[in-house]
Every structure is written in C-alpha cells, then in structure tokens.
Amino acid sequence: MKFNQVPRVRLIAFSSLHQANIQDFLEKEADSWNTDATSDAEKLSEFSGRICYQSFGNKQGRKTNKEYLEHILDSAHGSVLEHASFTFLFTGVSRSLTHELVRHRAGFGYSQLSQRYVDESETEFVVPDIIAEDPELFRIFEKAIESAQAAYIHLSKAITEKIDKERPDLTKTDKRKLARQAARSVLPNATETKIVVTANARAWRHFLELRGSEGAEPEIRKLAILVFKNLQHIAPNLFFDFQIAPCPNGGEMLINRFHKV
Numbered sequence: 211m212k213f214n215q216v217p218r219v220r221l222i223a224f225s226s227l228h229q230a231n232i233q234d235f236l237e238k239e240a241d242s243w244n245t246d247a248t249s250d251a252e253k254l255s256e257f258s259g260r261i262c263y264q265s266f267g268n269k270q271g272r273k274t275n276k277e278y279l280e281h282i283l284d285s286a287h288g289s290v291l292e293h294a295s296f297t298f299l300f301t302g303v304s305r306s307l308t309h310e311l312v313r314h315r316a317g318f319g320y321s322q323l324s325q326r327y328v329d330e331s332e333t334e335f336v337v338p339d340i341i342a343e344d345p346e347l348f349r350i351f352e353k354a355i356e357s358a359q360a361a362y363i364h365l366s367k368a369i370t371e372k373i374d375k376e377r378p379d380l381t382k383t384d385k386r387k388l389a390r391q392a393a394r395s396v397l398p399n400a401t402e403t404k405i406v407v408t409a410n411a412r413a414w415r416h417f418l419e420l421r422g423s424e425g426a427e428p429e430i431r432k433l434a435i436l437v438f439k440n441l442q443h444i445a446p447n448l449f450f451d452f453q454i455a456p457c458p459n460g461g462e463m464l465i466n467r468f469h470k471v
C-alpha cells in the first residue's frame with residue numbers, strides 16, 4: 211500500500227497578455243503607459259483597474275504596480291482581480307480534501323479524476339498527520355485501508371463477472387464503468403485523487419484566506435500554503451499581504467491584511 215502526507219502542487223498555467231493588442235489600444239485610444247509589474251497577471255489587473263478611469267499615461271508620482279494593487283485591495287475593488295487566472299494540478303490529495311475544495315464556487319473551475327472510469331486498485335492513500343505520527347493509530351488506519359482496498363478489488367472483479375454474464379452486449383469500457391462506479395463506494399475518504407483547478411486571483415485570495423486559516427482542516431491548510439508559495443512567486447504584488455505564520459494547532463497557517471475583497 212502507498213501512503214502520502216504531502217500534497218503535490220503544480221502551477222501549470224497562468225494568464226499572459228497579448229502585448230501587441232494592448233499597445234495598439236494605448237496608441238490609438240489612450241496614452242503611453244509603463245508599469246513595473248513583475249508578471250502579466252499583475253499587469254492585467256492594473257490595466258483592468260486603469261480602464262475603469264482611463265487613467266493611463268506616465269504622470270509624475272504614478273503609483274508602482276504594488277501600490278496600485280494595494281489601493282485596489284484597500285478600496286475592495288475586487289472585481290479587477292478576476293481577470294488574472296492561475297491553474298494548478300493537485301495530486302497526492304485525499305477525496306476529503308477535494309470535497310472541501312469544490313465547495314469554492316465563485317471563480318473556480320475543476321476537472322477531477324473519475325472513480326467511475328479509473329481503476330483504484332493501486333491508488334495511494336493520504337494519512338492525516340496526527341495518525342501518521344502515532345504508530346498505534348497508524349496501525350488501525352493501515353488495517354482499515356487494507357480491508358477497504360481488498361473489498362474494492364474483490365467487488366470490482368465480482369461485479370465485472372456478473373455484468374459479463376448478464377450484459378454481454380455492453381462494451382468493455384461500459385462494463386468496467388458499471389463495476390468501478392459501484393465498487394468505489396467502499397473506498398475511504400483518504401483515497402488519493404488528482405484535480406486540475408483554475409481560479410482567478412480574487413477567488414484564490416478568498417480560498418487562501420479560508421483554507422489557510424487556523425480553523426481549516428490540516429491537509430487543506432498545507433495545500434493552501436503550497437498554493438500561496440506558488441502564487442507569491444509568480445505574482446507577488448497580487449498576494450503581498452499574505453504571510454505564513456506558525457499555527458497554534460501545529461504546523462503553519464496563513465494570515466492576511468485585506469479580507470475578502
């Protein structure tokens with residue numbers, strides 16, 4: 211059996227600007243505009259904010275990109291942050307985690323591994339830290355997982371045989387689907403899953419605030435911190451007010467200055 215405790219987080223895509231069209235707009239309908247944004251996501255957010263007031267041009271005392279975005283956050287003009295999006299692939303996470311993750315609706319899109327189509331006989335399982343750290347608790351956990359996995363394999367085989375006899379007209383894929391969708395009901399919440407998640411900067415900020423907080427469940431809190439590290443690296447000015455701090459419950463948590471913009 212394979213066990214895992216650390217979510218695997220990969221940033222796989224993010225917004226990029228069509229520079230030529232932005233330039234075309236500035237030349238024909240606005241003014242010259244320079245920004246010290248360090249990423250297209252930050253530049254897109256500033257551009258979108260400036261379009262509201264047609265405030266381009268390079269006047270003296272013009273705000274830096276960070277100052278501009280700080281003003282957006284401070285004035286809760288959050289819709290400006292909806293244009294830049296970031297796509298992550300999460301693997302090594304439990305179905306309990308994704309059950310919580312997919313509750314985030316506004317500005318999020320998901321594509322998750324299907325247990326109806328994909329065989330779970332050799333999947334890994336995510337162990338909560340509190341169980342992994344205690345040999346006696348881990349022994350109970352391992353036994354339960356072993357039994358659930360054995361039941362899954364047994365059921366998949368038995369249901370496939372039954373369908374083979376009763377529905378020879380079905381395709382191999384349909385037969386497997388019927389077997390796996392029923393057998394999966396004995397798999398535990400700890401079963402590993404894979405999910406692609408796209409969200410805009412505003413939505414990620416809300417996710418980080420809720421799921422990086424002290425009250426969040428530890429696995430999703432770990433994930434939120436890894437997501438934050440990626441976002442901070444790629445677009446620091448959009449997430450500058452978040453910080454990693456020690457969590458009173460153990461491990462780390464996120465704190466932030468501008469709440470739910």
Ligand SMILES: Cc1cc2nc3c(=O)[nH]c(=O)nc-3n(C[C@H](O)[C@H](O)[C@H](O)COP(=O)(O)OP(=O)(O)OC[C@H]3O[C@@H](n4cnc5c(N)ncnc54)[C@H](O)[C@@H]3O)c2cc1C
Pocket residue numbers: 313314315316317413416420421425426427
């Ligand atoms: C520590 C913690 C414990 C939790 N415990 C539970 C629990 O015990 N049981 C449970 O069911 N859930 C629980 N949740 C999940 C929680 O209730 C939310 O479903 C989840 O955090 C997503 O938050 P959200 O709705 O703000 O996010 P999103 O769905 O991304 O929405 C973002 C914001 O958009 C607005 N919005 C979105 N949809 C609507 C709508 N239909 N109508 C009006 N406004 C809308 C709201 O302002 C919302 O805050 C918990 C969450 C946390 C962080």
